[in-house]
Amino acid sequence: MTIFRLVLLLGPACLLIAQSDVAAVSTVAVGNVDLAANVNSRYTVEAVEIQPERMAPKVPAGMRDRLKSLAGTRFDPAVFDDLLEKLRAQFPKYQVVMKMARGTESERLRVTYEMVRKDGEAEVVLPRFLYSSKQNFTFGADVAWRGEDWGVSGGILTDNDELIERYSGLRGGLERRGLAGERLRFGIAAETWRSQWNPAVEADLPADGEVPGIYRTRSQLRPYLAFRLFEPLEWETGMSVHRLQMQYPEARHELSSAVYTTLRLERRWKDSQGDGKHKVEGSYQFRVGAGDLGSDFSYRRHYGELAYRYEREHDVIAASFFAGTLGGNAPLYERFVLGNGRSLRGWSKYDLAAYGGDRAAHGSVDYSYREFRVVYDTGSVWQRNGKAKLRHSVAVGYGRGFGFLVAFPLRDEGGITPVFLVGMNF
């Protein structure tokens, strides 16, 4: 009863307060600051920091300079958000968050990018999955653990797409990273494969022995060292030692040792409006196998590739090109292949060059709208004394990343038999 009386007494007053509370605090202007952005954009940035401090040297020099240059400027959320995205892209294994706090002086702010490593957990990755109606399944699974400085990985793979042979077996690796201010890494990769051959390969191999024969097994050890020269460019060098169990004329082991050097470039950026994303990737590799390295094979191999990708809302356009030459007496796994899941889709690699080629050039344009995809491939694979014949194919399909394609070889003569491809990243 007491409560009821209290309500009767105070009710109308409460109601009046409730009705007027919003009006009492309605719009208050704060200069000409765009409040939709952030009210703190009227303050000046006192300092920009990376936490923990030991991560600061790992941030590329250009980005560090950019962070430093923002001290003393008016806080612009768009600029700092853009840098946050760049740091996240640069350190995908870290959780990066931006925090602001009061500076030491009035109306100044300290901006901190906090980086926390998401490591310690083993990852299971399926790096390859592809079914081709011409070349059957390709499938791989890897387990990887990446610590602060060390990474270990191992996996299984059966691949009938990349090379002339189907190779199946195990692979693993150990890598040390984070040296020389995150610029240097080194490691060793090991793999052991059992090879299976399409009868067309043996049937087409030249009888004069100019091209080495097929092998049953292939094991490799590959120590390497990679150094980031400057922001988008990395240089890698290493040695690959292959032990091959040759099949003919009798089972025996041969060694294929080669040193290699690779220049690799990757750059990503956004449109000035921020709604389009660009990516350029390129690499050039030179490999040389020589008797001085204890190798039974002596050869030189050059290979270069360049790819560009532009993505904006529902549209993705990608263009890529690669070319290579091979000279000398190289084992079959070094030969170039077209007519697989990434080149001249629709053609069979055994129809184009059953035992591969020692010359190849290929270009591709790939367009997607939402999930619908159209691909055009053109290229040639040929022998050094032969004649190059340019071939073309088109493919249509559904799905980015994971999806399917129906690919048609564009032949001058004969029927067109489509090839069905389903899988990811092809």
Added chain:
Amino acid sequence: MGAGLWAALLMSVEGTEALRARVRQGELFVSAPDLKVLEGQVLDRLKNGSAVPLDYHLSLFSGGGAMARKRAFERFVFSYDLWEEKYSVSTVRKPRSAAARLNAREAEAWALEHLAVPVGDAPVDQEVRVRLEIRVPQGKPERDWLDEEGINLGSLIEALSRPQPKKLQSWLRESGPVRLKELSAPVSLKP
């Protein structure tokens, strides 16, 4: 003063109030004194200096119908002044309205005051229900389990098992039914 109003005041004292609705110049407004959105993760982000957008949906349902008869949507951006320790809030659509130097409850109330459903043509005797839904907007869902390196099984399992969408922070208040004619003066709706 109507019986509905006294009932509302009683409910207010007992702390069971959900939405307080009123019709003004043909538009239905709500207030929700017990609804606190500037708390938890949202508050953490604000106090770290970030601006936080929140999407407000106000829906009006006829009787027991499941389809909304009228809807209103507005995105509000909140931020927290690190030096003045006060909140600001603004609309995103133009003409843009904004308020600053508010405390948390005032900022929340300001947002609701700028959200209205037109009810000018609705029969005043019709029973209606009102729903207020507030969400932290989610970016385009990332397909983080598939990239150039292949399918990451751990991320795929996480993506398949996570609630839809991921850890969506939202608030919901739904109440009624009440006749529109009773809302010309402030009335609290039973939850």
